[in-house]
Amino acid sequence: MKILVIGATGTIGKAVYESLKKEYTTVYGAHRNSSSYPVDITDKNSIRELLEKLPKLDAIINAAGTASWKPLYDLTEEDYYIGIKSKLMGQVNLVNIAKEYLNDNGSITLTTGILAEHYEPGAVALSLVNGALHSFVNAASNELERNIRLNVVAPGAIAGDFPEDKKFAGYFPIPIDDAIAMYQKSLTENNTGQILKKY
Amino acid sequence: MKILVIGATGTIGKAVYESLKKEYTTVYGAHRNSSSYPVDITDKNSIRELLEKLPKLDAIINAAGTASWKPLYDLTEEDYYIGIKSKLMGQVNLVNIAKEYLNDNGSITLTTGILAEHYEPGAVALSLVNGALHSFVNAASNELERNIRLNVVAPGAIAGDFPEDKKFAGYFPIPIDDAIAMYQKSLTENNTGQILKKY
Secondary structure (H helix, E strand, C coil), X not given: CEEEEECCCCHHHHHHHHXXXXXXXEEEEEECCCCCCECCCCCHHHHHHHHHHCCCEEEEEECCXXXXXXXXXXXXXXXXXXXXXXXXXXXXXXXXXXXXHEEEEEEEEEECCHHHCCCCCCCHHHXXXXXXXXXXXXXXXXXXXXXXXXXXXXXXXXXXXXXXXXXXXXXXXXXXXXHHHHHHHHHHCCCCCCEEEEC | CEEEEECCCCHHHHHHHHHHHHHCCEEEEEECCCCCCECCCCCHHHHHHHHHHCCCXXXXXECCCCCCCECHHHCCHHHHHXXXXXXXXXXXXXXXXXXXXXXXXXXXXXXXXXXXXXXXXXXXXXXXXXXXXXXXXXXXCCCCCCCCEEEEEEECCEECCECXXXXXXXXXXXXXXXXXXXXXXXXXXXXXXXXXXXX
C-alpha cells in the first residue's frame, strides 16, 4: 500500500506519518517546506505537481490546513477567507485532484476537529470550516467513483500539544495514539463518508 | 417589533414575510430587485446601505443566498465559491453587520436546509455551505453581545415548490407552514445557537 501523508510535520501529521512508516513500506511525508515532497494545499497546482511526481497511491491522508483564531467581533471577511482557502478549500481541492491519482479502492482521509460541534472562544472561523468539511465529506463520499473512500478525522485537542488538565471546547485533550487510531480506521476499514470523532 | 426579511420574494422568504405582516405592524421586505429595499447579500456595502436606511431593528430574517448545483465531478473550485460568497459568507457578513444595527435583545435568523446532513445527488456544494453555517451559528451565538440571538432554520424541500410525492435528500417535502413556524420560533422564543430542523 502506497500512502501519502500531507502536513507530515504538524503535531498530528508527524505522528501519523511516523506510525504508518513502521507498518507500511511506502509512506511519503509531504509538507510545505519539504525538499523532497513540497506541497501547499492552498494551491491546486502545487497539489497536482506533488501527485504527478509520486506513483499512483492507495491512500492520502491530509493533516495540513489553517484558519484564523480571533474573537467574533475581530473577525473580518478576509480572516474567514484564510480558513476557507486553506483548511476548507485546500482539502476540497485535494479530494477533487486526488480522485484522479488514487488507485481503485483508494482512500482519502481529511482532518477537522471538535470545533465543528463544540464551542471554544475565538475559534468561530475554525468551527465554520470544520462544519463545512463534515457536510462535504458526508455528501461527496456518495459521488466518488472507482470505490474511492472519503472520511474525515475530527479529534479534540491533542495532549502534549495542549495542557492535559485544561479543557478545550469543553473536553480534555486526547492522547495522540487515539487520533492515530482514527486515521488507521479510515485507512484500513471499508468505510466511507464517516466523521471519525474522538473528544 | 421591527422586522426585516431579506430574500422576501423567494419561496420561503415571501411566505415568511407575508405571514409576519399579518402579525406585526413593521415588517420590511428586502430583495435584490426591490425598489424600496434593495439588497445583495454577496456585497457587504449593500447590506450596510440597507441597514443604514432602516430604523434600528429587533429582528432580521435572511432567506436569500444561492450555491452551485452540480455533480461532484463537474464542480470546479469557482463553483464552490459561488455558494461560499453567496449563501455562506453572505449570511456570515450579514450577522457581522447586523449585530451593529439591531436593538438589544434582537435576533438574527439565517436559512440553510436538509443538505447539511442528508445527501442529495448534485448538491455537494450546498451541503458544504449549509454545514459551515450550522457550525458558525453554534459557535458565533456564544460571542454575540447585548443579548442578540442567532439561530438558523434548516427546512427540507418545500411542498408546492417540490413534488409532494418525491423525496428530496431522502425526505418528503414539508408544508411551508412548518417552515414558517420555525422562523416564528426563532423570532419569539428566548433561544440562541439553535439549528431548527424540519424534514
